[in-house]
Structure formats: C-alpha cells, structure tokens
Amino acid sequence: MREVAVSLLRDAVRDLCLEANVVIPDDTLQALERALIEETSLRGRSILEEILANDRRARECRLPACQDTGLAIVFLELGQDVSLVGGDLCQAINEGVRQGYRRGYLRNSVSVDPLRRANSGDNTPAVLHLEVIPGDSLRLVLLPKGGGAENASALSMLTPASGWEGVRRFVLEQVCRVGPSACPPLVLGVGVGGSFGSCALLAKKALLRPLGRSHPDPQVAAWEDELKTAVNNLGIGPMGLGGHTTALSVAIEVAPCHIASLPVAVNLNCHSHRHRSVTL
Numbered sequence: 001m002r003e004v005a006v007s008l009l010r011d012a013v014r015d016l017c018l019e020a021n022v023v024i025p026d027d028t029l030q031a032l033e034r035a036l037i038e039e040t041s042l043r044g045r046s047i048l049e050e051i052l053a054n055d056r057r058a059r060e061c062r063l064p065a066c067q068d069t070g071l072a073i074v075f076l077e078l079g080q081d082v083s084l085v086g087g088d089l090c091q092a093i094n095e096g097v098r099q100g101y102r103r104g105y106l107r108n109s110v111s112v113d114p115l116r117r118a119n120s121g122d123n124t125p126a127v128l129h130l131e132v133i134p135g136d137s138l139r140l141v142l143l144p145k146g147g148g149a150e151n152a153s154a155l156s157m158l159t160p161a162s163g164w165e166g167v168r169r170f171v172l173e174q175v176c177r178v179g180p181s182a183c184p185p186l187v188l189g190v191g192v193g194g195s196f197g198s199c200a201l202l203a204k205k206a207l208l209r210p211l212g213r214s215h216p217d218p219q220v221a222a223w224e225d226e227l228k229t230a231v232n233n234l235g236i237g238p239m240g241l242g243g244h245t246t247a248l249s250v251a252i253e254v255a256p257c258h259i260a261s262l263p264v265a266v267n268l269n270c271h272s273h274r275h276r277s278v279t280l
C-alpha cells in the first residue's frame, strides 16, 4: 500500500489552480490557430485573432485568460492501492483551491447558497468527482468552469426510438438557442447513455479529451464529425457574431443505459477552454 499525504494533493490542487487559469492548453491554441486559417468571416477572423492574442498575453504576463475564473471542478482518479494519510481529503482539496485562488488573485465565483447568493469568499467548495482505479497512482484534473458556458449546458431523457437523430437534434437545438451566449468558439462535450446523473458527468468528462482526438469507436467518431460540421454550419461563429467557427471540437462519450432510456447531455465549454492535470 502506498501512503500519500493529503497535503501533497492540497499543494497539487493549488498549483493546478494557478496554472490552469493562466495557461490555455496547447491543443486549444492550435485549434484556434487552425480556425483562424479556415474562417472566412472577416469579423470572425478578427475575433479569433483577439482571442489568440489574449491567450498568449495571459501566458506571458501570468494573468488569468478570462475574468471568470470559474467553479473549480476537480477529477481525482485514486489508485485502490493508495492510502491517504494526514487529514481529510475533501478539506485538503478545498484548501488547495482556497490557496490557489488567493495566491493567483483569481476571482471568487462560488455562491455558497444557490438561492441566497452569498459568495463563499474563497472559491470553495470545489466540485469533486472521485473515481477509484487499479494501482497506486493518483491523477488530478482541474477544470475551472466558467458560468456562461455551464449555463448553456443541458440534459434530456430521450426515448430509445429517438436514436442518433434525436441526440443530434437535441444538441443542435441547444447550441442554436444558447450557444452565442457561451463565448464561442465552443468545445462540446456530449454524454449519451448512463443515468440522469451519470450522463451529465459523461458530458463533462468528454470535455477533457484532447481537442482533435476522435472517439476510438469509428461509429462514434463519425457522429462526432457529423455533429461538428452541423454545429459549424449554424453560422453562429466566434462570439456569436457570424462565421463558421462555432465549435472547435465535439467529443461524445457513451455508456450503457436502461432499455427504456436514452439520456443525452451536452456540456458546453467556451473558447477559454482551461484544464490542467497532474499525476502523483
């Protein structure tokens, strides 16, 4: 059994908060650069140039890429041969978020009570998704999730007869309705299957797939391409001002579901597609 002090996770989460908000990942920058070459709308091109300049400046100056530094979504893959010692796991993760957001002067974006709207003042609590995996390693992923894109996300319990056409229609209608307010170009994570709860998580996990990497199942990969083309044909464009760069990427994850169900969820992310991971 490998012993890991929870203080190690605290420090790792702190550093992930500091990095993820400042450094837009290379795959996102490359996707934006490709889009700039392919976009035909002059206004769309101009916006893509501004986004790229902003992201490069954020890296150089160690400043947040966006003022909305998001809800701290933390995925922890925990090896079953790891024994966590030295304190409480959730407290350690929240302390890491607290320290990271304070040290980086990052905006505190958490309402501690959803209806009375008091700000927690330190961007905690984080949303923690824990998965137990074989072995003795730990992998942490931080996804700072902006409110605009999260608000544009949705889930529907379709009937099985809806099939792929129903999934496709649901995602397109959602992007059409609220995509422009989610700061496009977008990254789309789509979950198909599972239960009401796990489908939404599937969609969020789909956002973590490197941009440009297709699903290993050729049929799912073909659906991803089809959906991306359809979304880009909507004409929403960068920041919703026209063009064909509406989505940089569409990733679909699938899971078994009840014979009477066809859950589908789409989790949108904006052009400020921030995420960072570390293996301990």
Ligand code: SF4
Pocket: 066, 067, 068, 069, 070, 145, 146, 147, 148, 149, 182, 183, 270, 271, 272
């Ligand atoms: S949706 Fe994204 S780019 Fe727009 S304000 Fe929120 S975090 Fe920033």
